[in-house]
Amino acid sequence: MKNEKKYLFDDPKNIKRLMHIFYACCVVLVVLDFVIHRHVMHDWENLWAFYPIYGFIGCVVLVVVASWMRTFLIRSEDYYDKPNTSDVNDGSVTDTSAIKGANHVDD
Amino acid sequence: MWMIDIPPFVPFFIGALLLIVSRGLLRSAIMLAIPILSALHLMMVPEGIHLQFTFLAYDLTPYRVDKLSIMFGYVFHIAALIGIIYSLHLRDTLQQVAAMMYAGSALGAVFAGDLLTLFIFWELLAFTSVFLIWARKTQRSYHAGMRYLIIQVLSGVILLAGALFYAGENNSLAFGYIGLDSIAGWLIFIAFGIKCAFPIAHNWLTDAYPEATVTGTVFLSAFTTKVAVYALARAYPGTELLVYIGAAMTCFPIFFAVIENDLRRVLAYSLINQVGFMVVGIGIGTALAINGAVSHAFNDVIFKGLLFMSMGAVLHMTGRINGSDLGGLYKTMPKTTILCIVGAASISAFPLFSGFVSKSMVMSAALEEGFDWIWLMLLFASAGVFHHAGIKIPYFAFFAHDSGIRANDPPNNMLLAMGISAALCIAIGIYPQALYSLLPYDTGYNPYDATHVLAQTQLLFFSALAFVWLNLKGLYPPELRSTHLDFDWIYRRAMPNVLQYSFAVIWRVDRALRDAFKLRLNACINYFAGKNDRISLLLSRDYPSGSMAMWVAVVLATYLFLSFIQ
Numbered sequence: 001m002k003n004e005k006k007y008l009f010d011d012p013k014n015i016k017r018l019m020h021i022f023y024a025c026c027v028v029l030v031v032l033d034f035v036i037h038r039h040v041m042h043d044w045e046n047l048w049a050f051y052p053i054y055g056f057i058g059c060v061v062l063v064v065v066a067s068w069m070r071t072f073l074i075r076s077e078d079y080y081d082k083p084n085t086s087d088v089n090d091g092s093v094t095d096t097s098a099i100k101g102a103n104h105v106d107d
Numbered sequence: 108m109w110m111i112d113i114p115p116f117v118p119f120f121i122g123a124l125l126l127i128v129s130r131g132l133l134r135s136a137i138m139l140a141i142p143i144l145s146a147l148h149l150m151m152v153p154e155g156i157h158l159q160f161t162f163l164a165y166d167l168t169p170y171r172v173d174k175l176s177i178m179f180g181y182v183f184h185i186a187a188l189i190g191i192i193y194s195l196h197l198r199d200t201l202q203q204v205a206a207m208m209y210a211g212s213a214l215g216a217v218f219a220g221d222l223l224t225l226f227i228f229w230e231l232l233a234f235t236s237v238f239l240i241w242a243r244k245t246q247r248s249y250h251a252g253m254r255y256l257i258i259q260v261l262s263g264v265i266l267l268a269g270a271l272f273y274a275g276e277n278n279s280l281a282f283g284y285i286g287l288d289s290i291a292g293w294l295i296f297i298a299f300g301i302k303c304a305f306p307i308a309h310n311w312l313t314d315a316y317p318e319a320t321v322t323g324t325v326f327l328s329a330f331t332t333k334v335a336v337y338a339l340a341r342a343y344p345g346t347e348l349l350v351y352i353g354a355a356m357t358c359f360p361i362f363f364a365v366i367e368n369d370l371r372r373v374l375a376y377s378l379i380n381q382v383g384f385m386v387v388g389i390g391i392g393t394a395l396a397i398n399g400a401v402s403h404a405f406n407d408v409i410f411k412g413l414l415f416m417s418m419g420a421v422l423h424m425t426g427r428i429n430g431s432d433l434g435g436l437y438k439t440m441p442k443t444t445i446l447c448i449v450g451a452a453s454i455s456a457f458p459l460f461s462g463f464v465s466k467s468m469v470m471s472a473a474l475e476e477g478f479d480w481i482w483l484m485l486l487f488a489s490a491g492v493f494h495h496a497g498i499k500i501p502y503f504a505f506f507a508h509d510s511g512i513r514a515n516d517p518p519n520n521m522l523l524a525m526g527i528s529a530a531l532c533i534a535i536g537i538y539p540q541a542l543y544s545l546l547p548y549d550t551g552y553n554p555y556d557a558t559h560v561l562a563q564t565q566l567l568f569f570s571a572l573a574f575v576w577l578n579l580k581g582l583y584p585p586e587l588r589s590t591h592l593d594f595d596w597i598y599r600r601a602m603p604n605v606l607q608y609s610f611a612v613i614w615r616v617d618r619a620l621r622d623a624f625k626l627r628l629n630a631c632i633n634y635f636a637g638k639n640d641r642i643s644l645l646l647s648r649d650y651p652s653g654s655m656a657m658w659v660a661v662v663l664a665t666y667l668f669l670s671f672i673q
Contacts, residue, residue: 019575036558037557039556049565051569052565055570056570058573059491060576063494066584074587075591
């Protein structure tokens with residue numbers, strides 16, 4: 001390929017800068033928790049840094065559970081395109097084409 | 108003032124006819140003019156019933172305007188206009204006519220004042236929109252469209268049955284509050300629920316929308332589910348069951364969205380998640396909650412349209428839509444990237460974007476009415492939607508690893524459509540009073556108080572932090588070329604397999620039974636034949652039938668011979 005133009009995030013320094021700004025924002029937001037007087041509607045909101053912790057843990061749980069779900073939900077990309085494959089794992093369904101009389105032919 | 112009597116679906120249907128006979132620039136002009144003129148017309152229409160006639164002793168009201176329906180009327184006009192601008196480059200009569208009819212059907216449904224009119228437009232929605240899926244012209248889209256059509260028509264049939272029960276019970280077809288205390292109520296509830304993508308009835312959406320054309324998905328995302336939300340808001344406000352169904356809808360799709368590879372399918376899952384918020388609002392049923400549901404539907408049409416448009420632009424320009432194939436597109440598609448991020452920020456409900464001013468109403472209403480656990484679920488879903496729609500979509504399409512694809516920004520009409528949507532998202536976010544003034548109730552709600560802004564920002568930033576942390580740790584599930592099983596596996600795989608297997612068993616048993624029966628029958632016949640042989644030698648089979656024929660011939664020949672010699 002020809003000498004490609006350098007783009008914004010090709011330089012790792014820029015990514016680093018962005019991340020630092022992002023971390024700084026997170027810290028500021030937690031500090032603001034103590035500065036701004038909040039009028040809460042629910043007891044849970046009085047807990048220390050309730051929203052940041054809930055958001056963080058919620059997302060980690062989301063991803064961990066989704067990854068775990070993937071272990072048994074994942075199939076090949078063309079799973080539904082192949083008619084009647086036998087890679088169904090529930091045991092009750094077997095490859096029916098081998099059974100005598102599976103295709104109904106009247107004699 | 109006969110002009111007032113023209114329901115908004117009429118210009119769209121006439122427009123669809125005009126499209127068939129026009130070409131080129133004229134066609135584009137007609138397509139643009141219709142939603143604009145119709146919207147201007149709608150703004151002049153006062154509230155009330157504008158069209159009514161009697162049919163078989165029932166009062167039919169095809170055109171009724173009130174605060175609730177006009178809200179959806181406006182947003183459908185906006186969605187139609189944006190979708191049309193987005194698809195101006197198309198040279199495909201079928202799609203353009205179908206889209207026009209589809210938008211008209213949605214408008215017909217929200218202004219329907221009786222169940223029969225609603226049913227007609229309910230079915231028209233299905234029959235017109237399916238062409239937007241089939242227009243992709245692939246084997247997959249054909250099958251997906253078929254499944255979509257079957258499920259949608261089923262919903263319509265249940266609605267019709269419900270309407271008939273309703274007419275029987277109340278001697279009226281008027282479409283107002285119905286409630287869940289009769290068979291009619293339940294049937295209509297199920298019909299609405301299917302179109303609204305309730306859990307386990309949701310797969311038509313995640314199945315069909317990603318298989319539709321680039322421009323078709325933009326139309327699809329705007330109308331069908333929002334008509335269902337409108338219908339629920341009209342007929343079942345304050346039904347507590349909806350709170351739990353809606354909360355389930357906000358939570359379960361985000362798990363699938365996190366692992367899904369097809370980015371338009373990710374958006375389809377997040378569409379269910381957003382509709383969940385609306386359903387919760389309707390279920391709570393207070394003025395604030397209904398306002399929240401309706402305004403969120405309004406905003407969702409725009410920001411979800413924007414996201415589908417940006418992913419459509421990616422698909423249009425690169426021919427790919429899987430997260431595993433994309434990445435690094437910000438380099439050559441900067442405008443699309445920025446517009447997509449605006450949509451992502453809106454759906455994630457960042458302060459100053461449109462999602463924030465409407466979603467917060469539903470959340471506040473849930474707390475006010477004491478649905479604490481539901482509120483926690485909604486909060487989790489808010490964090491989750493940011494995770495998959497807010498970060499995952501832009502990140503995997505435009506950033507992440509460099510896929511080496513160097514596609515340009517899409518044609519100007521697509522950029523313009525996305526630009527209008529993005530401008531609306533920001534405008535509504537900054538100045539929500541404009542939106543609030545259209546809402547059915549006046550609640551004096553203000554989303555921009557310090558507590559609320561801080562809470563939402565904290566929630567979102569720390570969700571993003573979780574994404575960063577998981578990515579750095581390598582815990583984030585990579586984008587894989589894959590299919591993930593969902594409930595549709597039941598009717599696409601399990602049921603056909605079980606049926607095939609059971610029929611195989613039935614045929615086998617049937618064959619065995621028939622073989623056994625034939626065996627018995629033969630034995631019986633042989634038995635009787637043997638008996639016959641023994642009791643009567645004359646009738647026994649030792650005399651061939653040929654000999655009898657010969658003897659008859661001999662007798663006849665003798666007669667002939669005798670007749671000659673006489």
